Amino acid sequence: MADMMGFGDMDLGDRGGEHRYKYKDAVGQPSSVGPTPSQTVGPFFAYGLTPGPYGYAHKEIHATSLLPSESDETQILIEGQVFDGAGVPVHDAIVEIVQADSAGNYASAPRNDGFTGFGRCGTGAGGLAAKGGDTHFRFHTVKPGATGDGQAPFVTVIVTMRGLLNHCITRLYFPGDQHDDDLVMRQVPQERRTTLVAEETGPNRYRFDVHMQGERETVFFDL
């Protein structure tokens, strides 16, 4: 091959071999070992992470339903919006939820009932907010059971977006449950706890808005 390319007997190197023509170390190489810094998800994640609702030709591996529609379980709808510091709905956020099933068990292996315990939704499938697009995220799921002593039923919510260099993690609790003894809620200042409690807007229907800033800034956790 080398002769064919007119390189004579020049050693082009081989996989695992020695490289005669390496002259010096390259610049801009990693210079320390340790945790990889976070970076923003940017504005263009949808075709990779949430392609389905956006109409991209890429198969979705996780949808906005955490269990099959034919499930016998009572299903709930969780919906909401993500608001920026000006109160404008964010149209390019990605919201992920992780939760236990109605008995308080996590889905740590594929299950016969199809419950995945994980959902993902982009807020831009409806288009730009400025053009009247729907910026809600919506998940079809079950109300989780308590996962143990000192745990009120909750849904883990991961939020990130363009303009956010580190993803945010919060919890959704349900109205009507007893939260005062919840081990995590007890570590949240009393006046901010309401940011973690969803609103019941109808039968089996809950609204959970995320506020990135402002008086109602959502409580996020350092983990």
Place this chain on the structure above:
Amino acid sequence: MRELKEGRDWSSMPRTDFEDYRSTELRAPKQAPIRLESGWDQSVALTPVWPTLAEAEADLTSNGRVNGEPIGERIIVEGKILDDAGRAVPGALVEIWQANAAGRYIHREEIHPAPLDPNFLGAGRAITAADGSYRFVTIKPGSYPWGNHRNAWRPAHIHFSIFGAGLAQRLITQMYFPGDPTLPYDPIFNSTADAAVRNRLISRFSMEDTVPEWAHCYKFDIVVSGAFATPFEEGHDHG
């Protein structure tokens, strides 16, 4: 119950309110995240079930083909997902997305006047093997302009989303290329204060793993937090 080991290693993370990146202004939380003493069971808090992924899903030069090969420089991007003690993170979901060789994303709201490639989607995914390794074949992405400030250009990069074991191993980041002349001008790359730390985001060209007559190889190991403190794994091999 396995408790939280500690919060994120903020010394290795960008400043969330880094003002040079203008979109942070209305989106970065003003309050610090709450550091929990206890109560969030990390052993089960995030254990999603990932579907089995075909190997082809990690080949971005084939998963978007319509009538031919995508245009651009074919590259291999491979590495390992490790925790901060150097242990492999097997079974992690690694998802990537990127611009094409001309610096254009297929995203609908992308307006940069560079050509789309009909044979390139720009997204792929893989599950890490027992040794934490992953491997993608793709096209080297181009740089593209953005509206952060006058003459702002994003260095060529590949977006990465990682789900390891537990919430502590969720990471969203970007991989850059060695020697990129635009790196010193990019607020997103430079949002991490310590140069030695942010340079972890730069992949390493590997002649050893470059495949003759076929494709350059860039190595990118990703280090996530330890899943949780566990006395059972003391003495575990750190290799």
